[in-house]
Amino acid sequence: MxxxxxxxxxxxxxxxxxxxxxxxxxxxxxxxxxxxxxxxxxxxxxxxxxxxxxxxxxxxxxxxxxxxxxxxxxxxxxxxxxxxxxxxxxxxxxxxxxxxxxxxxxxxxxxxxxxxxxxxxxxxxxxxxxxxxxxxxxxxxxxxxxxxxxxxxxGAESSGRDVRRIAGSVLLAAALLCAAGGGLGYLQVFRQDRALEHARTEIAEQGPRIVEQLLSYGTKSVVDDFARAQGLATDGYRPQLVAQQQAVQKAGVTDNEYWAVSSAVLSVTQDRAAMLLALQGQRGSDPNNLKFITATVRADFDKTNDRWQVAALTVLKKPLTGQNGAPQQPPPPPPPPKPVPPKGSGR
Structure with a gap:
């Protein structure tokens, strides 16, 4: 078989x-x-x-x-x-x-x-x-x-083409997502730079005027001047400013005027800034008895409701006063002592 x-x-x-x-x-x-x-x-x-x-x-x-x-x-x-x-x-x-x-x-x-x-x-x-x-x-x-x-x-040839098509779509989507994110990031950085530049320009122009108005007042308009100064301060700094104004009223109000002769922006963001200011001013109501003042201060600002306000005012160099248009000069040093001749020396 x-x-x-x-x-x-x-x-x-x-x-x-x-x-x-x-x-x-x-x-x-x-x-x-x-x-x-x-x-x-x-x-x-x-x-x-x-x-x-x-x-x-x-x-x-x-x-x-x-x-x-x-x-x-x-x-x-x-x-x-x-x-x-x-x-x-x-x-x-x-x-x-x-x-x-x-x-x-x-x-x-x-x-x-x-x-x-x-x-x-x-x-x-x-x-x-x-x-x-x-x-x-x-x-x-x-x-x-x-x-x-x-x-x-x-897998068949058509299946392989489908997989490659999907992979290509994923790579393209990732590239587009990166490009879109980069575009949004660039626009964000560009907007931030413009906002910072705008804030720097604003504080450079307004900061010195705000400090001048905050520190200046007159005997005839002291109530209005103090109220204006309080409006230029933030809620956090206003109580300290009011206490200083009350001390001035108790001591006796006299004309006090400041103006900024130079200033520099130390730091700035969209809603905060710091400045260094050199101030000069005069105190008194009698033109023949004016006291001229110089001081250096640091001013910190906060921006609320599109308004810059003083958040802190730090005196770096205490005011120096003088009269008749000239700063007060320190007294001259005492003359040196006369030499004492040694004992037993002849004439």
Whole structure:
């Protein structure tokens, strides 16, 4: 009896030499496609958020975009392989992470594998180059987690085109997001620079006049002058100013006028500023008995309701007074003592 065998029967198990392991360039390209878009967006948004006032609407936009980019990267690396079989980058490269028997790897194992890549990095990046010499092209993380990266040909040509189209769309979206964020950041910085320049110009023009009006008053208009000065002070500085005005009224009011001869802006933001002022003035009502004054002060300003107000006034050099148009001069030093001749000296 002759046994008849079906010559079309094929072996269902492929030998080991048929397995194709992913090359190092393919693995590197897949990693870049997986990580680079998210890393670019996160880096761009973090830099833009750093240059934006914390808590503003634009700061929240940058932080939200950064969070979305991080979440999308993690989903792509750890969850997408369980759904479609591979990450976006590995699908474009035509490779998959598998077990030594060729079975798919779950999300938990992929997560542990990504953390194990820290070992590849800690070993002076030797682990990342280990596939160049390993027979099965494994990194230290692959050796530790018992995984391999293999070339797969389970998709049709149209499916490959779809994956590449999706990858291209992701890269384009990341590039557009970075460009849009950069544009918003530039506009924000440009607006801040213009606002700071406007604030600097305002305080340079208004600051000296505000300090002059704050310190000047006359005997006939003292009530109105003091009320005007109180309106030029912030709520925090006003009680101190009122106490000084009350002390002046108790001591006896006399004409007091100041004018700024020079000033310099020390610092400025959109709603705060500091100035250094050199003041000159005169005190008294009798033209023949005027006292001329010089002083140096630091004035701190706050802007509320589009108005600059004095938040603090610090005297750096106490006022010096003099009469008849000349500053008061210190008395001359006493003459040196006459030398005493030594005892026993002749004439």
């Amino acid at each position: 002759t046994a008849v065998l079906d010559e079309s029967t094929e072996t269902t198990t492929a030998p080991d030499d048929v397995v194709r392991f992913a090359s190092w360039p393919a693995r590197a390209a897949a990693l870049l496609l997986d990580v680079l878009p998210g890393a670019a967006v996160v880096t761009t948004m973090a830099l833009l958020a750093y240059t934006t006032p914390v808590g503003g609407w634009l700061w929240w936009v940058f932080m939200g975009a950064m969070a979305v980019a991080v979440l999308a990267t993690l989903v792509n690396r750890w969850l997408l392989p369980s759904v479609v079989g591979a990450t976006m980058g590995r699908a474009v490269a035509g490779i998959r992470v598998t077990t030594p028997t060729g079975q798919p790897v779950g999300s938990v194992r992929l997560l542990a594998r990504d953390f194990a890549h820290l070992l590849d990095t800690a070993a002076l990046f030797v682990g990342w180059l280990w596939p160049l010499g390993d027979k099965r092209h494994r990194t230290f993380a692959d050796l530790l987690l018992r995984t391999e990266v293999r070339v797969v040909d389970d």
